[in-house]
Amino acid sequence: MSSTGSTFAGFPVSRLMQFALVGGAAAALQSGLLWLFVDIGGLYYLLGSVIAIEITIVTQYVVNNAWTFADRANQGDAFLGGLLRTNVVRGSAIPLQTALLYVFVTWGGLGYLLANLCAIVPSGVYRYVLDAKWTWQSVSPEEN
Numbered sequence: 136m137s138s139t140g141s142t143f144a145g146f147p148v149s150r151l152m153q154f155a156l157v158g159g160a161a162a163a164l165q166s167g168l169l170w171l172f173v174d175i176g177g178l179y180y181l182l183g184s185v186i187a188i189e190i191t192i193v194t195q196y197v198v199n200n201a202w203t204f205a206d207r208a209n210q211g212d213a214f215l216g217g218l219l220r221t222n223v224v225r226g227s228a229i230p231l232q233t234a235l236l237y238v239f240v241t242w243g244g245l246g247y248l249l250a251n252l253c254a255i256v257p258s259g260v261y262r263y264v265l266d267a268k269w270t271w272q273s274v275s276p277e278e279n
Contacts, residue, residue, distance in 0.1 A: 146267060153203040154263050160198075161191040162255050166248055173247065180240070180247040181233055188232065192225040193218070196270075204271035217270050224265040232258040 141148045165187045172183030196218050200208050209217030232254045239250030 146263075150203060150267070151263070154199065154266075155259075157195055157198045157203055158255075158259050158263075161195045162252060164194060165191045165255070166251060169251055170248060181237060184233055184236055184247075184251060185229060188225075188229055192222060195225075196221045199266070200271070207271050209271065220270040221266060224270055225262050227265075228258040228262050231261065 168187035168190055169180070169183050172178045172186060173180050176183070178186070199221075200214065200217060232251075235254035235257065236247070236250050239245045239253050240247050243250065245253065
């Protein structure tokens with residue numbers, strides 16, 4: 136990824152757009168899994184959410200590594216190290232996302248699927264910043 140493109144908050148717009156597209160697809164997958172776990176599997180929605188989140192963590196890492204951060208993709212042993220780092224980053228966002236999910240359902244009166252989508256947005260911003268800085272460590276700040 137060239138560091139000469141336009142940026143937003145110090146991050147290349149093209150990389151942000153790729154990350155958002157992967158995140159949007161993952162949000163759809165996460166919502167589908169959440170529905171499956173809760174409505175079909177009978178799990179409590181917060182437990183179903185945590186399981187769905189972890190599945191999408193791995194999925195997003197694979198896609199982001201191959202596409203969004205292809206210019207500095209983690210390969211070989213670094214792939215597993217990156218997967219561990221993204222699990223730390225994204226795993227640390229699970230309490231934020233599940234707390235927001237709970238608040239939106241319990242106090243906001245939203246259905247759990249809509250509440251989950253609303254909770255994904257702030258945790259997605261948090262995850263991008265940490266993933267760009269740590270999971271796919273950049274050589275220079277312009278490459279984030």
